[in-house]
Amino acid sequence: MAYSLDKIDLQLLEILQKDSNQTTKRIAEQLGMTTSPVFERIKKLEKEGYIKKYVAVLDNKKIGLKLTVFIGIALQGHTRSYLEKFVKEINNFPEIVECHRVSGNFDYLLKLVVEDIEAYETFIISKLTLLPYLGNVQSLITLSTGKETNEIDLSRI
């Protein structure tokens, strides 16, 4: 690792994970410091790659994307070249927000965000089932979501 994080860095990451739109001054106040060192630490965390990017978090439901579905997929063939092709195809579907290769009862776990059940069905019929070598496919349709965040608890590090 290029350099290790001290306590202040971790606090900074916690703050920025929760809300990245605060002024450096306000962040510095929370840490009991002045702006300059805070500013420099943030730049360092960005440069070293601890912070990958800053993004706006949207309200999917409000935008009209009301349905989240998880899809477990087992494949019938496991050649390396086929797996790579599968991932590539999957990544190009705009409905897919996550694609994980997993161990367990499935080979892949997908997370899908779509308008509604109809859009989900359309995805299954006109996109997913066209892929070759599909084995067992199991969907978990989200009814409600208790927690959904990127925020990592850093107090345990």
Place this chain on the structure above:
Amino acid sequence: MAYSLDKIDLQLLEILQKDSNQTTKRIAEQLGMTTSPVFERIKKLEKEGYIKKYVAVLDNKKIGLKLTVFIGIALQGHTRSYLEKFVKEINNFPEIVECHRVSGNFDYLLKLVVEDIEAYETFIISKLTLLPYLGNVQSLITLSTGKETNEIDLSRI
């Protein structure tokens, strides 16, 4: 809905989803507009709740959290009060980043981010299995991740 999004609003959301740390001026340039109306539109999108917040996206692996696990859980009891209690307990575990109530072969799907397999095992033994009424529990351990984003493709709206 309080007001509907026009094409420019959707473009704005696309831009801010990818990178929220740009100056209004630079965003305005991408849209071929001046800063003021862009600034006002952003404030409106925030106020109306289309933009929930702005956050820093961290590199979990670099921070030492190398393992993502999905856990499907079926419960043996389904009384309303128990479900509520279960969700509440789950949400308090810092390892859990997502908790969805689902239909299908499980009642809940959890997403867990931890240091390594040991931390995962500790979670299962000393936290999860202490909850009452657990039925079938199935873990999918992530081997690699092809795609993982919050970013919603808005071109289809």
Place this chain on the structure above:
DNA sequence: AATGAAAATTTAGAACT
């Protein structure tokens, strides 16, 4: 590494088309 201050840039809003 942190402080304090100066310079450069951006934000936020008023006046106007």
Place this chain on the structure above:
DNA sequence: AGTTCTAAATTTTCATT
């Protein structure tokens, strides 16, 4: 809704400790 202009605030750099 959009443009231009401007004061206030913030970001960013840097000499100093």
